[in-house]
Amino acid sequence: MYPTFNTTTSSSNPLFDVIVIGSGIGGLVTATQLAAKKAKVLVLERYLIPGGSAGYFERQGYRFDVGASMIFGLGDNGTTNLLTRALKAVNVNQQTITDPVQIHYHLPNGLDIKVDRVYDNFLQNLIAYFRHEEKGIRRFYDECWKVFNCLNTIDLLSLEEPRYLMRVFFQHPLACLGLAKYLPQNVGDVARRYIKDPQLLKFIDMECYCWSVVPANMTPMINAGMVFSDRHYGGVNYPKGGVGQIAQKLVEGLEKAGGKIQYQARVTKIITEQGRAVAVQLANGQVYRGKRIVSNATRWDTFEKLLPVEKIPNNEKKWQQRYQKSPSFLSLHIGVKQSVLPTGTECHHIVLEDWEKMAAPTGTIFVSIPTLLDPDLAPAGYHIIHAFTPHWIDDWQGLSASEYEAKKEEAAWQIIDRLEKIFPGLDAGLDYLEVGTPRTHRRFLGREDGTYGPIPRRKLRGLLGMPFNRTAIPGLYCVGDSTFPGQGLNAVAFSGFACAHRIAVDLGF
Numbered sequence: 001m002y003p004t005f006n007t008t009t010s011s012s013n014p015l016f017d018v019i020v021i022g023s024g025i026g027g028l029v030t031a032t033q034l035a036a037k038k039a040k041v042l043v044l045e046r047y048l049i050p051g052g053s054a055g056y057f058e059r060q061g062y063r064f065d066v067g068a069s070m071i072f073g074l075g076d077n078g079t080t081n082l083l084t085r086a087l088k089a090v091n092v093n094q095q096t097i098t099d100p101v102q103i104h105y106h107l108p109n110g111l112d113i114k115v116d117r118v119y120d121n122f123l124q125n126l127i128a129y130f131r132h133e134e135k136g137i138r139r140f141y142d143e144c145w146k147v148f149n150c151l152n153t154i155d156l157l158s159l160e161e162p163r164y165l166m167r168v169f170f171q172h173p174l175a176c177l178g179l180a181k182y183l184p185q186n187v188g189d190v191a192r193r194y195i196k197d198p199q200l201l202k203f204i205d206m207e208c209y210c211w212s213v214v215p216a217n218m219t220p221m222i223n224a225g226m227v228f229s230d231r232h233y234g235g236v237n238y239p240k241g242g243v244g245q246i247a248q249k250l251v252e253g254l255e256k257a258g259g260k261i262q263y264q265a266r267v268t269k270i271i272t273e274q275g276r277a278v279a280v281q282l283a284n285g286q287v288y289r290g291k292r293i294v295s296n297a298t299r300w301d302t303f304e305k306l307l308p309v310e311k312i313p314n315n316e317k318k319w320q321q322r323y324q325k326s327p328s329f330l331s332l333h334i335g336v337k338q339s340v341l342p343t344g345t346e347c348h349h350i351v352l353e354d355w356e357k358m359a360a361p362t363g364t365i366f367v368s369i370p371t372l373l374d375p376d377l378a379p380a381g382y383h384i385i386h387a388f389t390p391h392w393i394d395d396w397q398g399l400s401a402s403e404y405e406a407k408k409e410e411a412a413w414q415i416i417d418r419l420e421k422i423f424p425g426l427d428a429g430l431d432y433l434e435v436g437t438p439r440t441h442r443r444f445l446g447r448e449d450g451t452y453g454p455i456p457r458r459k460l461r462g463l464l465g466m467p468f469n470r471t472a473i474p475g476l477y478c479v480g481d482s483t484f485p486g487q488g489l490n491a492v493a494f495s496g497f498a499c500a501h502r503i504a505v506d507l508g509f
């Protein structure tokens with residue numbers, strides 16, 4: 001148990017250098033980076049385990065990933081393998097399993113494409129469907145490599161730190177100029193320069209939508225450069241033991257480095273004195289003071305719940321005019337007999353029957369079968385299938401308990417029926433089924449409306465509108481998917497590196 005302060009205490013000697021609200025990957029990377037620099041760090045997590053959307057739960061011998069399971073950033077080379085670097089910084093190690101195919105797409109009009117880890121194989125698979133666009137395909141994806149190559153030559157730290165920017169600029173002027181060029185661009189504009197076939201442009205939309213949850217014309221080119229190239233460079237690598245291991249290992253490293261984490265510690269208030277964030281208060285009334293406060297909660301939770309909503313800073317209001325909450329998901333966590341999956345089944349699938357429905361609720365189904373990479377996550381003879389599809393919380397509000405259960409069941413069976421087309425016998429081979437709704441995501445992940453994160457309300461200039469880590473409130477920083485560069489484990493790790501770097505400079509570490 002840590003010493004606590006009364007809210008009225010005006011101690012000029014704060015106990016912690018940094019308090020991090022939340023132990024998602026963004027929060028944990030910030031915490032571990034700072035602890036490794038000998039800062040006194042306390043992480044406060046409302047739930048029982050760390051990880052947030054990268055957490056896990058266990059049922060009847062199955063270990064299910066809560067959300068993420070297509071993991072970038074666990075590679076060995078370059079500078080963009082931020083999860084590997086974050087783990088290494090606190091002397092912990094995570095065994096990984098290489099995924100030979102990033103995604104197997106099952107798309108309208110029989111478009112059946114595998115994104116092979118080997119770049120040329122992927123190009124051949126795509127060109128086989130669009131021979132007349134071979135040149136355009138190569139030029140588009142090669143342009144994505146240009147973005148990636150720029151990112152992959154520089155140390156990815158805080159873009160809010162002028163001395164770092166100067167240093168990086170003098171060391172790698174061409175890479176910096178390259179990134180500055182792509183920062184305001186979106187994928188759709190670049191794709192349209194090279195590609196004309198409407199069906200192929202729809203495919204590029206889906207290539208973006210499946211991680212940005214918006215089509216190509218609203219997806220920043222910087223993020224696409226990372227995803228479309230790193231899948232062939234560092235690759236997609238699954239952590240042995242499940243995605244939850246990443247957070248567990250980061251916590252192990254945090255504690256080894258002298259940092260602390262407290263679970264079931266829900267922060268209800270960020271306390272300010274003369275406009276400066278100085279402390280946090282938990283649901284049980286305990287108050288912890290810190291020289292710097294970092295929120296890993298979403299921006300909506302941070303500025304509308306942990307701080308008085310009537311005092312929301314102007315720049316946050318403006319940000320909310322540009323970005324909105326994406327929908328949440330309906331998630332099916334399925335245990336199934338091994339015999340249901342034919343030999344050669346890939347780990348990740350995207351299923352869509354009608355292009356018009358790509359971004360509609362239940363339109364696109366995302367599927368992960370992590371036991372194809374790590375069989376130990378399920379009892380012998382069984383696999384895990386995690387299938388999820390976008391859903392808005394509004395559709396799940398105001399229901400009685402029985403209506404809620406009935407709606408869950410109906411929605412789940414509609415998804416299973418659609419999946420039967422690629423996995424015949426799924427229904428008959430079902431061993432376990434647990435259904436999560438946007439309400440589940442809100443409750444267990446502590447995310448407003450269970451949202452996956454911010455998406456642009458309209459077409460914006462690439463990533464220029466995404467906020468960095470500092471906020472309008474002195475002493476308060478944000479980290480995670482509602483800061484630059486957005487959603488995804490490697491992206492929030494980037495945000496964590498940047499946040500820790502900025503704080504370390506501010507505190508003189």
Ligand SMILES: Cc1cc2nc3c(=O)[nH]c(=O)nc-3n(C[C@H](O)[C@H](O)[C@H](O)COP(=O)(O)OP(=O)(O)OC[C@H]3O[C@@H](n4cnc5c(N)ncnc54)[C@H](O)[C@@H]3O)c2cc1C
Binds near residue numbers: 046047053069447480
């Ligand atoms: C279904 C699904 C599938 C996904 N698939 C992938 C994928 O395949 N690959 C990929 O890279 N990404 C994927 N993502 C996205 C990725 O998981 C997220 O972008 C990332 O994990 C977000 O991390 P974060 O640090 O921003 O915050 P979060 O994971 O949201 O963590 C925030 C933490 O803060 C805690 N918290 C919040 N409020 C408080 C409070 N008041 N007091 C104390 N603690 C608090 C929460 O409990 C939580 O632990 C997926 C997400 C979902 C939901």
